[in-house]
Amino acid sequence: MRNWTLGALVAALGLSGAGPAHAYKIFVSNERGNDITVLDGTSFEVVDTFAVGQRPRGIAVSPDGAKLFVCASDDDTIQVYSTADYKFLGTLPSGPDPELLVVSPDGTRLYAANEDDNLVTVIDLTTGARVVEIPVGVEPEGMGISPDGQTIVNTSETTNMAHFIDRDSKQIVANVLVDSRPRFAQYKADGSEVWVSAEIGGTVAVIDAASKAIKHTVTFEVPGLRSESIQPVGVRITEDGSKAYVALGPANRVAVVDGTTYEVLDYLLVGQRVWQLAFSPDGKHLFTTNGISNDISVIDVENDEVTQSVQVGQQPWGVAVADVPATTN
Template sequence: MHRLSLLLAFSLLPATAQAETIYVTNEKAGTISVIDGATLKVAATWPVGKRPRGLLLSRDGKYLYVCASDANAVQVIDRASGKVIADLPSGEDPEQFALSIDGRTLFAANERDAAVTAIDVPSKSVAFQLVVGVEPEGMATSPDGTTVISTSETDNSIHWIDLATRSDVAVTAVGARPRHAEFTADGKQLWVSAEIGGDISVIDVASRKTIDRITFAPPGVLASSVMPVGVNFTPDGKTALVALGRGNTVAFVDVASRKVTGYVPVGGRVWHLAIGADGRRAFTANGLTNDVSVIDLATRKVVATIAVDKAPWGVVIAD
């Protein structure tokens, strides 16, 4: 009987979410906050280059890549030690980046260069640089690895970069000031947020044409404050979460119908977010309140708020 009680007790414990580690870039502090997923507390704070923004996990999970925008570098951080072990050449003012499917190439958006720099990670050298639209920021790699997307904030467009030819092969108009691009897992659609436009453009990848626009109206929030930035899909691909910037809200969108199904208020100026691999929780970077909101995705409620450093911007989660 005692053994049965123990088994029942263990079965009630939360599962894989407990193993998560959450990393958050703090733009004004020049640091990364390391959050323990089990305790929901900051376990460490790592110094990095000036104005860290975009953040990625290496394919093997051993390293973090961070855009140190004012240091004009992409930095490589050893997760085991928390130390910066390399500065990769990235061009002027890297904002965000995408990673090739094989993990060997980083594609950095250089806002001041109006270019995308492809960085060969093993050799720590520039593979190529390509001029794109003015103020590139958001980057995404297609699931089949053939295409990289760059959002152009000033031109209100996205650029399609063909990796076989290393050329900018098409431009698609989107809403005003596009900030982030995200492919659906099947690679058939591309979702692009427009900060000033206040919407998401849903683009058919085959035709490279916009097939839908998703707008947002969170209760009690001025329309002028609704500024979509970060977009992320749940692991099952059924739901998109959209960070609404100064709207201080995360929107839930049904991917199949492209209808908004709910809103969750979070901290001030939610810029980016990440969803755990088990699909249970989301973590948001709230740049004005200097904290991270933890959303339980089943109940759609904030279950914790974690104080971090100044101006959190990007978030990634590692198992």
């Protein structure tokens, strides 16, 4: 294993010397491995692995690409690392058991869901201080943010709601009941809709961002699979809003959904227990974390094809992409 990693590292270093100067990095949190796998966005090869806190799950990159935020769930903190050299930069006061987080588009605030305490924690990234904790439903998990940063959406897994929180007043302005165990909230880039996945309900609710009404409920059906095994978690929508991708957990597939008609266009077979998704900075690739097969799948977005899978650490959970050079030398 060590030899293999070393080999991959050498290969990646060699590639980066010959490849384009500007590339990007993919970061994958390994829930069981307590580390982060770093992949080169050009070669999709593992270039590094670094240890972080216990049970890393949700991860995100600052808008400038410089910092990686890691929910170290069992350490009850959010850790901050440099995306350039993976140096530990400090911790943020997340509150207990942080699971998922979002960073505001202007990079000034971080919002984290604390599953054990039914809270959403708001952190000021300029001072590193906790601004406020907002009580939400039971087992808050998914965190979405509107493109203008004005509205934060949290999903609570046992209350089964999407809570819409206003940035300035820090108040809940609407609660939308969705199907069982909502895991993830994703805005369209134009801010018109929020898509909320329901893991046990097996659906995705498309919520009109203005009226807070559910416009459509997307359902999934895979021949040969019983409906209970179709468990939507991660959701990502293309920049132009034309297509959405939904990770279906133990169904081992990513659904491709038409962003306008909400029709399911395709099911892409990926690794086992697929949970989270992230686009490359240019939107041409989508990466999936496959928790049981310990790998990520790379999807070609234009053709909706799975082009390769890459072994990462133990039980990959979250994935984030940083638009920074893949190597510093």
